[in-house]
Amino acid sequence: MGSTSSMLTQYDIEEVQDHCDHAFSQQEIVSLYHRFCQLDRNGGGFVSADEFMSVPEFAVNPLSQRLLRMLDGLNFKEFVAFLSAFSPRTSLQQKIEFIFRVYDTDCNGKVAFEDILSILRDLSGSFMTEEQRQKVLTHVLEEAGYTKDSHFTLPDFMKVRSSSFSRSIYSSHKSNQLS
Known part of the structure; x- marks a missing residue:
């Protein structure tokens, strides 16, 4: 899972699911991976603050600067763990x-x-x-x-x-x- 150019294996998907306490289904993780790859324009396996700011909905969010502090430089596994806070499967x-x-x-x-x-x-x-x-x-x-x-x-x-x-x-x- 180091480079975003590789595809996720079943093991990778299950590892990410475990890491985010099963907040996402396997299909959702694959979709998130594709979105992550789109954001990671340089293919380095990490998404920078600038890459996150390229998402219009994120850029206009009044809390975007605070969230960037938490997001800058995340790899895919960390990205999914971050997003798990927004999942309906995540506990209060x-x-x-x-x-x-x-x-x-x-x-x-x-x-x-x-x-x-x-x-x-x-x-x-x-x-x-x-x-x-x-x-x-x-x-x-x-x-x-x-x-x-x-x-x-x-x-x-x-x-x-x-x-x-x-x-x-x-x-x-x-x-x-x-x-």
Whole structure:
């Protein structure tokens, strides 16, 4: 599986399936391999940030720069493992762990208020003011028993995520549209 010019063997497919906890069927892995080969324009077996940015849907994603930090230089097996977070066969726990890694920009195992606020900025754009973002985020953190000064580990992050974060953002956005 070193070079993208070779074809996947049955062993390769099964190895990738095991690596991504069977988030994809064998047929899906073959399709992902073909897409990976299209992205890997130089045939080196790795996909660069520039190659990922050539995908229009990725390039316009408000979180693309954060995701690039996780994607740059992936080989096929790592590429599939990354994409497994988006599979319907992936557990909620695995999805939350993935989201935590997106928020943990310095990879220190902790997420700070500013990290979450930065993501909220990326996602809300001009639909919310900075004051509204800070108010919503502060409210959500307080509701989960945290303050702006808290640093969240993965278990903390899961607790905050299970609070009304999505509802608060949605209702804040809706009330702004109505006023």
